[in-house]
Structures are given as C-alpha cells and as structure tokens.
Amino acid sequence: xxxxxxxxxxxxxxxxxxxxxxxxxxxxxxxxxxxxxxxxxxxxxxxxxxxxxxxxxxxxxxxxxxxxxxxxxxxxxxxxxxxxxxxxxxxxxxxxxxxxxxxxxxxxxxxxxxxxxxxxxxxxxxxxxxxxxxxxxxxxxxxxxxxxxxxxxxxxxxxxxxxxxxxxxxxxxxxxxxxxxxxxxxxxxxxxxxxxxxxxxxxxxxxxxxxxxxxxxxxxxxxxxxxxxxxxxxxxxxxxxxxxxxxxxxxxxxxxxxxxxxxxxxxxxxxxxxxxxxxxxxxxxxxxxxxxxxxxxxxxxxxxxxxxxxxxxxxxxxxxxxx
Numbered sequence: 001x002x003x004x005x006x007x008x009x010x011x012x013x014x015x016x017x018x019x020x021x022x023x024x025x026x027x028x029x030x031x032x033x034x035x036x037x038x039x040x041x042x043x044x045x046x047x048x049x050x051x052x053x054x055x056x057x058x059x060x061x062x063x064x065x066x067x068x069x070x071x072x073x074x075x076x077x078x079x080x081x082x083x084x085x086x087x088x089x090x091x092x093x094x095x096x097x098x099x100x101x102x103x104x105x106x107x108x109x110x111x112x113x114x115x116x117x118x119x120x121x122x123x124x125x126x127x128x129x130x131x132x133x134x135x136x137x138x139x140x141x142x143x144x145x146x147x148x149x150x151x152x153x154x155x156x157x158x159x160x161x162x163x164x165x166x167x168x169x170x171x172x173x174x175x176x177x178x179x180x181x182x183x184x185x186x187x188x189x190x191x192x193x194x195x196x197x198x199x200x201x202x203x204x205x206x207x208x209x210x211x212x213x214x215x216x217x218x219x220x221x222x223x224x225x226x227x228x229x230x231x232x233x234x235x236x237x238x239x240x241x242x243x244x245x246x247x248x249x250x251x252x253x254x255x256x257x258x259x260x261x262x263x264x265x266x267x268x269x270x271x272x273x274x275x276x277x278x279x280x281x282x283x284x285x286x287x288x289x290x291x292x293x294x295x296x297x298x299x300x301x302x303x304x305x306x307x308x309x310x311x312x313x314x315x316x317x318x319x320x321x322x323x
Contacts, residue, residue: 011278012070018282019062021289025055031305038301045127046104049135053097057288060089066281080151080159087149087162091142095185097288099134102189102196105238109196113203141184144177182253186246197239245287248280 028051031037032044039047065086068077076082107130111122120126148168151159168174255261261273 011282012067014282015062015066015070015285018285018289019058019067022055022058022063025051025058025289027306027309028302029055031302031309034305036301036305040122041124042107042122042127043104045124045131046100046107049131050097050100050104053093053100053135054288056093057090057097057285060086060093061281061285061288065090066285074160078161080149080162083162084146084149088142088146091145091181092139094284094288095138095142096135098185098189099138100131101238101242102192103130103134105193105196109200112200141181148174186242186249190242190246190250193242194239197236201236241290242287245283248276248283252276252280 029048032048032051035041035044037044064077065083068075068086072078077086107122107127111118114121148165149162150165152161152163154160168178
C-alpha cells in the first residue's frame, strides 16, 4: 500500500469519496420508500429503483472493484472468478441505472405530452412492470461478460486477476456483442433522453405560449408556468449531466474504434492511456451517483423529510440529556 504512486493514491481518494455517496442513496431509499414526498406512486417507483440501482453501482463499481483493487490487491475479489463476477455486476447495475433513467424520462414525457396515454401508462402497475423487465433483461444481457476473462497468472493453483481473452477481439460474434453493448449504453440512452427531453420542452414552451395568450399580461404570479419553467431547467440538467459525464467514454470508444487500440488490461498509472481509461470509468461511476440529487433533492418535501432524518439523532440525544 505504501508503494502506491501519487496518481494511484489520488484515484483511491476519489473512489473513496464516490463510495461515500452510497450514504445519500441509502437515505433516498429510506425516504422514498416511506412515500412522504408528495409524489405519485408511479414517480416514486422509478426514483426508488434509480436510487437502488445507483447504490448497487457504488457497491460493485467503487467498493468491490476499484477500492478493492487499489487497497486489497490480493483478496478473493482479485481472483479471476471474483473479478469476473464483479465485472458482470458492474455492467448490469450500471446499465440498469442508465435505462431506468431513460424509462423515467419517457414516463414524464408521456405524462406531460400524451394526455390520452397518460391514464393507462403512468400507473404504479406499469412502472413496476417496466422496472422489472429492464432489470431482468439487462442482467441477462451482461452475463456473457463473465466468460471473456482469463487469469493474468496462476499462483499455487489459484487464478489471479482478469485479462481479456484474445478471442474477444477476434471473434465476429464477440465483436457484434461488443458493439451492440456500446450502442445500448450509452449511445441509445443518450439519444432517447435528449429526444424525449427536447419533445417535452417543446410541448411545455408551446403550452406556456398558449397560456400567455389566454391570460394576457401579468403572468408573474402564475404558479403553473413557474412549475413548467422549473421542469425545463430540470430536463436540461438531466441531459447535460448525462452528456458531460459520458462524453469521455464516447470519445474514447470512437478513438479506439478508429485507431484499433484495445482496453488497457494491466494496471499502470505511469501510462497516460491507462489514466485516461480510469478517468473514463470514474466519470461513468459518477454519472450513477448523482441521478438521485437531480431528480429528488430539488423536491421541497424530500428536503423536509431529509432534515427530519438528519435531525432525529440530535433530537434523541437532546431528549436523553433532558431525561
């Protein structure tokens, strides 16, 4: 551990910081599960599912994989079966987080823009089915990742670490799977999120203009228009956040596709390519840390419930002191 390089230590601190965000996700899960935020059951289901998925991303991606690799290099997680299983968990939870965000964005698009479909689609039953289907399909999709790794070396009959098999880069079947996987995350989700948000914003702007014509001047006190403007800001924040945190991954993927460079398997923080690769992984993990803040922390009732939970220990201590 004392031999860690300066860059390695920096990444270790960053991953430790990201892992601490799991506390925020746990608080969000507790608050949302109580149903005290004034949100519909449909919205609550999606936000709760996103919070759970993000929490699992932090556990698998930050704690088990990155922190485990940096600070506990020769634990069971560093064996080939251990890191192969961790890789599947990372891909599955990350994909679930991304696609649940897409599903929630589509649900809000239907609720705002498709009034005839709203009563049938934006329901608790539909939300639970969509969430379950997304999670099951994405878990199945990522199972093949378990079989792309081989031991980096074998010591005393124990396979250590994971190195990608050569067949993953040469087999046409694996290449098709690889490119389909990259299309499913993040290219297609990014396109859908931007599309649904753009259509929703367009609908809100047109509805606001119609409302202004009907009401005339003096719309400053119109609470509905204020809420719609807040919705536009929220939707742009969602799209911009997703784009900024995944743009490094997209650029690196396109660069690898053009130049033919492959994934850097050996850990070497003196290699700029490996540092860029780790930065890309870190940003994708960060993308799964902040969904809950964008969607929920902006809600007044959520903040009130959060304050109650944070103040409860002090209230208990104060009551105990008085007793």
